[in-house]
Amino acid sequence: MAGAFASRRLQRELPKLQATTSPGIKLVSATDLQEWLIDIQVMDSAHPLYAGQTYRLRFRFSGKYPIEAPEVMFIRATAASCWDQKPRSIPMHPHIYSNGIICLDLLDKAGWSPVQNVESVSMSLQSMLAGNYKNERPEGDEVFVRTNTQRPRDVNFEFHDDDC
Amino acid sequence: MPAQDGISDPTDWLGTPVASLEPLEAGLRCEICKDFYTAPVLTACCHTFCSGCIRRSLSSVNASRKCPLCWAPFDEGQLRKNKIVEELVRTFQAARGEILALGHAVRDDAFNRVESGRKRKLDEIEDAIPLSNGVSPRKTRSQTQHKTNLIQPPSMSEKIALEEQEEEDVENRNEDGKVSCPICGQRMPEAQVFTHLDTHSEDKVTMPGISNSRLPNRTQPAMPTMTPLPTLSYSLLSEMQLRKKLRELGIPSDGNKQAMSRRHTEWRNLVNANSDSSNPKSKPDLLRELNNWERTQNSTNHSYTAKATKFAVMDKDFDRDNWSINHNCDFQSLIAAARTKAKASSKLDPKAPEDKVIISNHSSAESSEPNETGKDPPGIPSSSQMSIVGLANRED
Ligand SMILES: [Zn+2]
Numbered sequence: 001m002a003g004a005f006a007s008r009r010l011q012r013e014l015p016k017l018q019a020t021t022s023p024g025i026k027l028v029s030a031t032d033l034q035e036w037l038i039d040i041q042v043m044d045s046a047h048p049l050y051a052g053q054t055y056r057l058r059f060r061f062s063g064k065y066p067i068e069a070p071e072v073m074f075i076r077a078t079a080a081s082c083w084d085q086k087p088r089s090i091p092m093h094p095h096i097y098s099n100g101i102i103c104l105d106l107l108d109k110a111g112w113s114p115v116q117n118v119e120s121v122s123m124s125l126q127s128m129l130a131g132n133y134k135n136e137r138p139e140g141d142e143v144f145v146r147t148n149t150q151r152p153r154d155v156n157f158e159f160h161d162d163d164c
Numbered sequence: 165m166p167a168q169d170g171i172s173d174p175t176d177w178l179g180t181p182v183a184s185l186e187p188l189e190a191g192l193r194c195e196i197c198k199d200f201y202t203a204p205v206l207t208a209c210c211h212t213f214c215s216g217c218i219r220r221s222l223s224s225v226n227a228s229r230k231c232p233l234c235w236a237p238f239d240e241g242q243l244r245k246n247k248i249v250e251e252l253v254r255t256f257q258a259a260r261g262e263i264l265a266l267g268h269a270v271r272d273d274a275f276n277r278v279e280s281g282r283k284r285k286l287d288e289i290e291d292a293i294p295l296s297n298g299v300s301p302r303k304t305r306s307q308t309q310h311k312t313n314l315i316q317p318p319s320m321s322e323k324i325a326l327e328e329q330e331e332e333d334v335e336n337r338n339e340d341g342k343v344s345c346p347i348c349g350q351r352m353p354e355a356q357v358f359t360h361l362d363t364h365s366e367d368k369v370t371m372p373g374i375s376n377s378r379l380p381n382r383t384q385p386a387m388p389t390m391t392p393l394p395t396l397s398y399s400l401l402s403e404m405q406l407r408k409k410l411r412e413l414g415i416p417s418d419g420n421k422q423a424m425s426r427r428h429t430e431w432r433n434l435v436n437a438n439s440d441s442s443n444p445k446s447k448p449d450l451l452r453e454l455n456n457w458e459r460t461q462n463s464t465n466h467s468y469t470a471k472a473t474k475f476a477v478m479d480k481d482f483d484r485d486n487w488s489i490n491h492n493c494d495f496q497s498l499i500a501a502a503r504t505k506a507k508a509s510s511k512l513d514p515k516a517p518e519d520k521v522i523i524s525n526h527s528s529a530e531s532s533e534p535n536e537t538g539k540d541p542p543g544i545p546s547s548s549q550m551s552i553v554g555l556a557n558r559e560d
Pocket residue numbers: 165166194195196197198199201202213214217
């Protein structure tokens with residue numbers, strides 16, 4: 001009943017997320033109970049890197065969610081496809097690869113907890129951006145982006161000691 | 165295993181005169197499935213989850229035998245039934261519909277009184293106009309009474325609720341710094357609770373204050389609970405030995421070794437969670453659940469997507485407030501559709517009410533494989549800070 005388990009949990013989250021009062025988190029699309037798109041903004045209007053920017057997260061759920069972590073990454077989008085007519089890019093961050101793959105322990109197999117949900121993950125990513133002032137990509141970004149053929153959740157990162 | 169309570173939610177209480185029940189209901193729900201606890205168990209760190217939820221979490225390839233809430237490490241063997249929570253959930257669920265209806269009735273009643281009061285007041289004024297030579301004092305008084313009646317019922321009940329809440333807060337305060345045993349209620353220093361819990365022999369426990377006669381719905385297990393199953397070291401068993409083991413357990417024994425290991429893990433979770441329930445299911449029921457689980461492991465995801473496309477929310481011209489208004493009914497209908505489906509299918513097969521609303525995972529086979537360290541993509545300098553390592557290397 002793993003599939004029913006996941007669908008039940010997601011059907012619980014959906015109306016809440018739709019009515020969410022968390023500032024800077026917007027449900028953009030929930031076409032089905034397998035892939036949701038969320039737009040996030042850093043609420044600090046003076047932030048040197050992210051002020052005024054909106055970034056798009058793609059959540060993919062397996063039938064074992066929430067026992068298993070969702071696959072979460074940043075994705076690009078053209079201006080025409082967005083509600084505010086602004087394009088979505090991949091935020092510059094020492095733990096976000098230029099292909100959108102995120103190195104965050106709570107999304108990793110060992111760091112995930114089934115008590116997390118879409119909103120809590122979105123908020124974690126929001127604060128991960130808010131706390132960063134380095135205008136840089138992870139070390140080895142170019143090589144990783146060129147060679148990685150694994151899905152985000154199958155990549156095993158060694159987590160950095162700092163703010164990751 | 166989630167309880168069958170539709171898509172009820174603690175927020176159902178908000179907007180009723182008993183909105184203070186929202187946190188109470190939230191406390192009776194499992195943090196993993198967000199449903200009311202089913203066969204709740206207490207972990208070594210004193211957190212409570214559904215037996216099935218925490219066992220699944222512990223046995224998933226991702227889990228590292230830690231509490232999902234506080235990350236305290238513990239073993240499945242340390243799980244203890246949380247009987248009082250199970251009773252609370254059962255009695256709360258039994259009363260939930262009634263209290264909610266009452267809450268709605270009080271709210272609607274107050275609203276109606278305001279409306280009819282307003283109307284009557286207008287009538288009285290109109291009546292009074294022809295008799296302008298003197299409005300009787302009686303009438304005036306009845307008007308004032310009306311006025312107070314309008315305001316009093318809701319505010320009075322609110323006041324009482326508040327006072328009661330304050331009283332409860334005082335009662336619950338732990339002046340002695342001790343905690344109560346979740347099973348017998350005896351007060352003791354927190355550190356002693358776990359050793360004390362072990363002294364309870366599961367079957368002889370009687371709960372003070374909750375006698376069976378006061379619980380009309382309580383049904384004693386009709387059959388002896390299946391004994392909890394131990395873990396198997398799948399890597400130490402040959403395919404043939406494992407197949408034999410499954411046959412002995414009376415569960416399907418087809419498929420390769422990996423499929424059989426997964427099936428055994430699920431069966432063990434079902435049986436062991438069932439043994440934590442006060443109303444254990446029969447083996448045929450559990451076999452049916454295992455069968456349902458098996459189907460979600462193999463099927464593809466066509467079933468849902470076809471239905472779901474009509475709920476697509478295109479992000480063009482996205483405006484949050486309008487979107488909330490315009491699409492709220494979409495979500496309502498999504499929920500309504502799911503409910504109807506659950507109802508319809510439960511008529512056909514009461515044991516498999518959720519089959520039709522399943523989201524299946526076409527990649528479940530690969531995802532449940534233990535991660536192998538040998539799969540590192542080429543070209544990553546191992547000296548780099550971002551080196552790719554196996555799970556075992558991660559200590560924090
Ligand atoms: Zn649960």
